[in-house]
Amino acid sequence: MCRSVDVQQAVLAKNDDLARTLRDDLAGRGVTVVNLLSSPGSGKTELLGGVLARAVGRGVPVAALTADLATENDARRLARSGAPVQQVLTDGLCHLEARQVRRRLEGWLPGDTAVLFVENVGNLVCPASYDLGETLRIVLMAVTEGEDKPLKYPTAFGSAHLVVTTKTDLAGPAGFDEAAFRANVHRVNPSVEIVRTCARTGEGVDTVLDRALATRHAAPPHRPPLAPRPHDHGRTHDDPHDDGHRHSHDDDHEHTHPHEHTHPHDRARPHPGDRDPAHDGGRDHFHPAPAVAPAS
Template sequence: MCQSTDVRQAVLAKNDGLATALRDDLTRRGVTVVNLLSSPGSGKTELLGRVLAEAVRRGIPVAALTADLATENDARRLARSGAPVKQLLTDGLCHLEARQVRGHLEGWLPEDAELLFVENVGNLVCPASYDLGETLRIVLMAVTEGEDKPLKYPTAFGSAHLVALTKTDLAEPAGFDEAAFHTHVHQVNPGVEIVRSCARTGDGVDTVLERALAARDGVPVHRPPLTPTPHVHGPDGAAAPHPHVTSAPAS
């Protein structure tokens, strides 16, 4: 048990240290990182593509790093926006860590970039526990996933600076209870902003981009009441016991 605790503490300290250093380095370069988290199929890539295209249209220097276990499909889709895009393959790892982000940015991130969007692996468990050096964390959920999802994944939704509800054009046929969704989100993350979006119509695209630009410009982001602690795998690759959340006062 002591050894497992030591492993958790070591992983926490290492990733947090790397994330802090990465955030500091990018801030000095004038780059703000936006971390996008969701389960698979939420429409994260489609919405990000629309946000990137709008940023390019407005002349905002932007780039994107997209992560998947396999294939470069998402990078090809996002590249249609005209923004610089790079695929990060995790080779089976269920989440990104700060060391991976730093390694893939070296020698690639454009010198004039101001916003870097990181599309995390589709998973609401492990990615929620790792700081990637972001200033803004956006958690997305589609109306087809059910309004109780924030209660099922409190670490993800509880650590969000912004929540995006996607595929809102399907809310009625899906029988989605949006009022209940808002209640559940604010139960785990009081006061967090919820943005309605639909990549098909473009709804919410401007709002997501504006929130990213506000973070770039130093506007304080919503401070979540929950502080994530890292999901840890044992030395042999097996999952080790790990707490995901510790309570912290909002300030």
Template structure:
């Protein structure tokens, strides 16, 4: 079997497990939100704000955060008061459905409504792996440049929601939001794009509202199927019941 066949088989196995995980969690009333971004996009800080707001509103949420090493992000997110677990990938540059399932066994609190999964900081490999999510959010900081959607079309093309972070730095970074939005629409026509700033709390309400909408059956925008880098196609997420 050639290398490409092996990779496609791995992705197919992951997709099958992810579909079963999504079905299992949906029956339990849990909606999974998968967060993808580059390192340093500010997604941990923004997620911490979202978790804190959910806790204040008595929405039962939890977070699984992944890194190659350290438990720094779990410590930061736990300050929100929400249940948080760190998943160390031991060098793997992305999460897979089997890791998510294994981490949830015996840990996920009963009654959890939304589980946020903070993926490894990387816009390449994580884009190819379905984690059983019903909502995929891709975040990008204004400091990263307007051309990232064109450089990482699989990540941006598979997003149900795109979030611009660190908007307080947009002017200093010379960020051209109109160009960025045009590039996003080129790879994912019709997807919603929202602005956020963890420092001020801007966008936190919208972020949480999208997660809750997915839970309550309001279907998020479904983008065109985006091809995996290795030619294996990512299936559309199962509808939330």
């Protein structure tokens, strides 16, 4: 168990160093990074699409990276906003790491970008432990997910600078107890702001964008640790069936296409998640979003 924790701590320490450098570099270019975390199906992509479209409409230069284990579906959806979008395919890795973000931005991020939104893999466990160089970390939860979710995932909600509820138009049918939810959030993160949103009605979309823009000039007034304590899956490093999420993949491969690429090739690459670095043959891939006309 000690060897497992040692490896885990080393991976997170390396990630933290890269994230710190990335944050400083991007801040020097006037770019704020916003890391979006949620469970699958929370409505994160739909809300982000609304935020990007609102930014484009307001003349704010924004861009987005979106991560998934497979398919380019989210990138195609987000590209309809008219903002520059790139897709990262992680090949089964359940979270993004700072090195992936840094490599994906090389030679791509438009020079006038004010805010880069990073849509993390749908997961509230592993992504919570990895700083991506963000200035603002937003944790989202749909009202259909249950008021106790902050207590079940205290690392994610406890590290948030902003908590966002989504799909608020379903609060009544879902029996969502907002007071209980807020109390649970503030048990793990006493000072964090909670914003209500609904992508369908537009509720809260401008608020999320405004909070992101505010971080360009000053750090969030509420700043918990960006890299919380690591999670331990209770396995030793010698376990041959180890699928814990604590190893880095330094041999990742970039697969790029011109922005005008119009033949998306969604692909699912079966892989059981993280691998031991000594035997790592898996690679995460990077795809620009297919060209899609901006929504009218």
